[in-house]
Amino acid sequence: MRAAVATIRELAYLCGVSVATVSRVFNNPKAVTPKTREHVLRLARELGYRPNEPARTLATKKSYMVGLIWDTDHRSPGWRHPFFQEILIGLKTALSEEGYHLLLLSTSDEDAAGGPSLDGYLHAVRRHSLDGVVFIDSGNESPAPHAIAEAGVPCVSLDRPVDGPRATYVTSDxxxxxxxxxxxxxxxxxxxxxxxxxxxxxxxxxxxxxxxxxxxxxxxxxxxxxxxxxxxxxxxxxxxxxxxxxxxxxxxxxxxxxxxxxxxxxxxxxxxxxxxxxxxxxxxxxxxxxxxxxxxxxxxxxxQDKAGFGTMAAATLIEMVDGPAVEAPPPAILPTSxxxxxxxxxxx
Missing domain, CATH: 3.40.50.2300 (Response regulator)
Structure with missing residues (x-):
């Protein structure tokens, strides 16, 4: 078994590309052709190369972390529903392909009604310096999505409109x-x-x-x-x-x-x-x-296009995180058949 590659220069040499190209693959993947990006990522996986995350974060001023909030507790069967499992697979896959990590957010803090604390979620978003947040509608009318969106954090909600300067949602027809x-x-x-x-x-x-x-x-x-x-x-x-x-x-x-x-x-x-x-x-x-x-x-x-739900949510969120646009993209309504x-x- 080959030893793990230690430096970006070694990976660039083995891939037959420049160091700058390898850097763009991990820091600005849209600037590289899909063929080159896949070639570099495939060899990086095979050779055990890991980019210098602190350096990448400093260079791009991004954490490459996206939060997932599904306001449902352990007593709910929500996480076991097969529809949501496929959405989560599509979301995680699409984010990973762009170099982002998905972080499940939960809080032990409770509000006066016994539900998840708004302050707890806001604190988690800030503490982890999240680039954006994805919400899954649990139907419990939690104020957390609206408060986080109104704070200007890029947000994409699934099936539930949220108000905020950089917030939009994805749903089906x-x-x-x-x-x-x-x-x-x-x-x-x-x-x-x-x-x-x-x-x-x-x-x-x-x-x-x-x-x-x-x-x-x-x-x-x-x-x-x-x-x-x-x-x-x-x-x-x-x-x-x-x-x-x-x-x-x-x-x-x-x-x-x-x-x-x-x-x-x-x-x-x-x-x-x-x-x-x-x-x-x-x-x-x-x-x-x-x-x-x-x-x-x-x-x-x-x-419903279950995997497409997650893929569209990821693409929309990354568009807001990477782009300078002041307004959020319009809601995406996926067709049914x-x-x-x-x-x-x-x-x-």
Whole structure:
């Protein structure tokens, strides 16, 4: 096994490029062609070379550290949700390719209501000299994202608008995806279409419910009393909401669940009631998690670009960190697509 390269000059010699080129790869990667950058980074990995981080920080006046804040505690299943796992992979990969490290921020400080302390997060951002922060919406209305953004820190939020001079957000076309789901159910012959929404305190939950209602109105279908049940984006929440729909006395012939895990939980409740999917009740989810294609008979769903979420957030944040622009980029709204599988077989 080859010994680790100790100096930038040694790496430059082995790569067949100048010392200045190697320096740009680590300090200003956009100034180097993708082919050269990949060549240098590949050899650096193979040879165990590590740039002089303190020197790089002094030269660029950047820490190359990005904070991640997801205001959910250990009692929440949020970190285990497959949708967020794929977002985090895309985010980490895109940041790493540009030489940035991702730091998960948490604080043991609590406010008067028992939630994470605003001062605790602000202190963490300043103590680590973070170049920017990424927020994931947990729906708990924490003031931390807004306060950090208003302080002028470059910020990108996922699914939740934040106000600040250098703050923007990335989201999916949630309402449009919901409209597509309902239109598809209508096209397969369903007319009593219910929904299991996400938590309405979250932007995706509220937008997907709005899209559901807009689609019903456009199709001339009534929004029946009891056909809207709020869920929580998880299996148990979808199961409980579906049981409420079945016990309500006005059984739907189709359900649009605003998350795949809720859709799968709903399918379990339908089976426990002695009914079949899609013969008795068709089901559409949202997200297109890996399990959607595996659960029989295959879940029709609205696919989000999960890895693209993280990649777009990283690119947008780096644009603000590296660029002199006074204003933040506009929000990025990623398209969705309908993936048709066995849970929505036509009735005719």
């Amino acid at each position: 949630n309402a449009g995806g919901a409209r597509d789901a309902v239109a598809h159910l209508h096209a397969t012959g369903r007319r009593a279409i219910a929904t299991i929404s996400g938590p309405l305190r979250t932007r995706p939950g509220a937008d997907r419910l709005a899209g559901y209602r807009e689609a019903l109105d456009a199709l001339g279908l009534p929004c029946r009393p009891g056909h809207v049940q709020e869920g929580d984006f998880y299996l148990a929440g979808g199961h409980a909401a579906m049981r409420r729909l079945l016990e309500g006395g006005d059984r739907p012939d189709a359900v649009f669940a605003a998350g795949d895990q809720m859709a799968i939980g709903a399918m379990a409740a339908i089976g426990e009631a002695g009914l079949k999917v899609p013969e008795d009740i068709a089901v559409v989810g949202f997200d297109d998690i890996e399990l959607a294609a595996l659960v029989p008979p295959g879940l029709t769903t609205v696919a 309908l993936v048709i599988r066995g849970t929505t077989t036509p009735r005719f």
